[in-house]
Amino acid sequence: MIAVTGATGNIGRPLTQALAEAGQQVTAVSRHTAAVPNGVRHVAADLAEPAGLKPALAGAKALFLLLSGDLHATGASPADIIGEAAVSGVRRVVLLSTLGVVTRPFGPTRIAMRALEDTLRESGLEWAVLRPGGFASNALWWAESVRAQQVVAAPFGDVGVPIIDPADIAAVAAACLLDDRHTGGVYELTGPEVITPRQQAEAIAAALGSPVRFHELTRDEAKAAMTQSMPAELADDTLDILGSPSPAELRVSPDVQRVLGRAPRPFADWAARNVAAFR
Numbered sequence: 662m663i664a665v666t667g668a669t670g671n672i673g674r675p676l677t678q679a680l681a682e683a684g685q686q687v688t689a690v691s692r693h694t695a696a697v698p699n700g701v702r703h704v705a706a707d708l709a710e711p712a713g714l715k716p717a718l719a720g721a722k723a724l725f726l727l728l729s730g731d732l733h734a735t736g737a738s739p740a741d742i743i744g745e746a747a748v749s750g751v752r753r754v755v756l757l758s759t760l761g762v763v764t765r766p767f768g769p770t771r772i773a774m775r776a777l778e779d780t781l782r783e784s785g786l787e788w789a790v791l792r793p794g795g796f797a798s799n800a801l802w803w804a805e806s807v808r809a810q811q812v813v814a815a816p817f818g819d820v821g822v823p824i825i826d827p828a829d830i831a832a833v834a835a836a837c838l839l840d841d842r843h844t845g846g847v848y849e850l851t852g853p854e855v856i857t858p859r860q861q862a863e864a865i866a867a868a869l870g871s872p873v874r875f876h877e878l879t880r881d882e883a884k885a886a887m888t889q890s891m892p893a894e895l896a897d898d899t900l901d902i903l904g905s906p907s908p909a910e911l912r913v914s915p916d917v918q919r920v921l922g923r924a925p926r927p928f929a930d931w932a933a934r935n936v937a938a939f940r
Contacts, residue, residue: 662686662720663838664751666708667727669695671798672757676725676831677701683839690717711741718749723838727757728777739773740780753787753844755837757830760794760849761902764909768898789837793850794910795824795902797931800861807873807939813862814876816883817904821857823913825850826926828934833920848916853925855911861928865939868932880904 663680667673668689680687681698689697690706697703704717708728718724724746728739746754761768762775781788803813830850837843856864859875866873878886880900887896902910917925932939 662688663723663725664688664690664717664721665725666690666717667725667729667757668697668703669693670727671796671827672830672834673725673727674831675828676834679831679835680838683835685839686720688717688721690714708739708742711738711745714742714745715749718746718751721746721749721751723753723755724751725755725757725834725838739777743777743780743784743786747784747786751786753789753838754781754784755789755791755834756781757834758790758792760792760851760910762792763849764907765898765902770895787841787844789843789845790847791830791833791837791850792848793825793830794852795822796830797824797826797852797928798935799824800865800928800932801935801938803862803865804938807865807869811872812874812876813858813865814878815858815862816878816880816900817857818859818875818877819857820904820906821855821860822903822906822910823851823853823855824928825852825917826928826931828931829917829921829925833917836920843920846920848920849914850917851912851914851925853913853927855913856928861932864929864932865936867929868936869939 663685665673665677668677669691677687677689678698681701687701689701689703692707694705706714706717758774758778761771778790806812806814862873862875884896
């Protein structure tokens with residue numbers, strides 16, 4: 662049995678599907694009741710209450726651990742989840758971390774994530790750590806404006822990073838959960854190329870088969886929009902990365918190729934598969 666947290670999200674959903682198609686018994690874990698593939702068990706659980714994870718972890722020998730944003734907050738205890746997993750009989754944990762623990766290690770959430778990585782290494786469990794950069798699915802922020810106005814509005818229109826398709830993260834996670842060769846692996850996950858917001862808008866337009874206009878926001882305009890759904894500190898941090906990525910954040914990693922034996926999928930592929938969100 663493999664338990665997948667965040668099972669209804671952009672990574673957890675394709676991971677659950679892939680594991681089920683591989684013939685694995687899977688428990689999909691999310692905060693709320695959700696539809697899951699046939700044969701997959703669903704358990705509603707809140708990772709903020711590790712003791713309540715017992716039903717989700719019952720019988721599980723492996724765990725994919727994805728933390729929601731509130732589990733990085735002051736006072737949260739995500740390390741307790743690893744302890745609960747060990748007590749429940751889990752023997753392997755694949756942790757979704759972030760490339761930022763390397764590229765910008767001193768932000769509060771990245772300090773906490775690095776500490777969680779260390780906890781996992783010292784737990785006595787088998788482990789692997791995934792460190793993705795930006796997600797292609799962040800383009801869904803633009804879906805409403807594309808549907809209503811055929812506009813993508815974003816800052817730093819000609820500054821890019823090698824964003825990754827969440828389905829590729831899921832595929833790497835599946836490999837790490839199933840294949841002993843990846844035990845102890847730390848994988849930096851990026852897409853195949855640096856791509857700018859303006860180029861992403863062009864790819865969305867191509868998928869739609871209709872024009873999409875790019876409108877460049879100022880940093881202040883972007884921050885005002887972002888702080889409607891995230892703390893100002895996190896908005897500033899994100900804008901720092903988007904506006905002035907470091908050489909390490911621009912690097913195209915070979916790790917997807919190393920694990921999967923194929924190149925990561927380009928943004929245009931993600932846009933084509935998710936075009937319905939923009940119609």
